[in-house]
Amino acid sequence: MQMKKYKEVRKKFLEKYEIESERLFFDDYDVDKEIDNTKMFLVLKKVMGNMQAGGVAKYAIIQLLREGIPAYIISNFTNYKEDVLDYCQEQVDAERGLSSLSEKSRILDSAL
Numbered sequence: 001m002q003m004k005k006y007k008e009v010r011k012k013f014l015e016k017y018e019i020e021s022e023r024l025f026f027d028d029y030d031v032d033k034e035i036d037n038t039k040m041f042l043v044l045k046k047v048m049g050n051m052q053a054g055g056v057a058k059y060a061i062i063q064l065l066r067e068g069i070p071a072y073i074i075s076n077f078t079n080y081k082e083d084v085l086d087y088c089q090e091q092v093d094a095e096r097g098l099s100s101l102s103e104k105s106r107i108l109d110s111a112l
Helices: 002-016 038-048 054-065 071-078 083-097 101-111
Strands: none
Touching: 054 071, 054 083, 071 083
């Protein structure tokens, strides 16, 4: 969802300032300038708590899970397996206050 929003904003920006660029990320002061990706890892540290490249994938998977995309579909497209998907689902569950087994059982029971 956030990437979709970024692409919309990027498109409007490019049109408004009549900039031609195929790059997904660019520096608005110098469109042809190579971007230093190390800054992205500093942002990642704030968002995910670590600076590992795998954190980018986990962050994206968490965003997809928040949007209600089933884990099996994410796995089919990304080839990430149970351990990563389970970790990401636990993060989403914790955000929603569903960290204990009894809370998850209550939800399951109410659906039956």
